[in-house]
């Protein structure tokens with residue numbers, strides 16, 4: 001069984017995330033998602049609208065995803081790849097080159113981001129609606 005992993009906050013889930021999961025899952029037979037904890041998000045300077053439990057619940061409902069694990073620090077990826085016997089590490093293109101050291105452990109694939117959609121853009125729409 002070929003196992004794939006990807007990591008992220010996945011707040012305000014949208015089709016850009018789904019497109020990532022779909023393409024990542026196509027690289028193997030089993031997709032693990034490392035979901036940023038609320039505490040790790042603070043470290044990333046991100047305040048997610050939905051807490052970890054809610055974001056995990058939404059991911060588990062997605063048919064491309066087989067397992068969700070917490071991402072609580074930047075350093076855990078190598079350990080996760082070994083522990084979960086991962087063959088392919090996938091990230092969106094905005095991370096191009098940032099995780100190349102993992103090439104010693106598994107394939108590293110950066111997929112083009114889906115244009116014109118982001119959680120922060122959705123947050124802005126929400127905020128404008130309140131002001132409008």
Ligand code: C2G
Nearest residue numbers: 007008009010011016020091092093094113114117
């Ligand atoms: N993404 C995408 N297309 C979009 C928006 C996001 O392909 N329109 C991808 C990003 O490239 C990333 C993933 O979706 O690979 C998750 O994005 P975020 O939730 O913003 O996660 P991020 O803050 O990039 O955290 O250790 C890695 C970090 O946890 C990644």
